[in-house]
Amino acid sequence: MATPTVVLVHGAFAESASWNDVIRHLYQNEVTSVAVANPLRSVTIDAAYLRDVLDSIPGPIVLVGHSYGGFVITEAGSHPSVEALVYVGAFAPDHGENAFELSTKFPGSSLGEALDAHPVSTGATSS
Incomplete structure (x- = not known):
């Protein structure tokens, strides 16, 4: 079996470079890795983009998500x-759960308190 490529997906308020130290460690251990520039548009759009990236990677893949990236790897995980899917301080949603619900569901999270939803003309909300 081929060694999998580790694909790292950042969350909101971050960028692919936030995985630099992890990539350095993986390469030192001869593990190929890629940090994806998550576009942060919506789970659907971001997962579609991630699936396009995955199409370009030969062999098996391990998806790693941080924070909001957990939503994205869950959605793209059927590629x-x-x-395997690995969640690093990430949302691991059940089908139909959204970030706001999860960020207020368990004690100790302060994310829900920090979000302030604003309706936009499309009928959606932005935070």
């Missing part, structure tokens, strides 16, 4: 090359 045929994905062997």
Whole structure:
């Protein structure tokens, strides 16, 4: 079996460079890795983008998500090359759960208190 490529997906308020130290460690241990520039548009759009990136990677893949990136890897995790999902301080949603629900569901989270939703012309909300 081929060694999987580790694909790292950042969350909101971050960028792909936030994985630099992790990538350095993985390469020192001869593990190929890629940090994806998550576009942060919506779970659907971000997962579609991630699936496009995954299409370009040969062999098995381990998806790693941080924070909001957990939503994205969950959505894209059915890609045929994905062997495993790893959540690093990430949302691990059940089907139909959204970030706001999860950020207020458990004691100790302060994210829900920091979000202030604003309706936009499309009928959606932004935070």
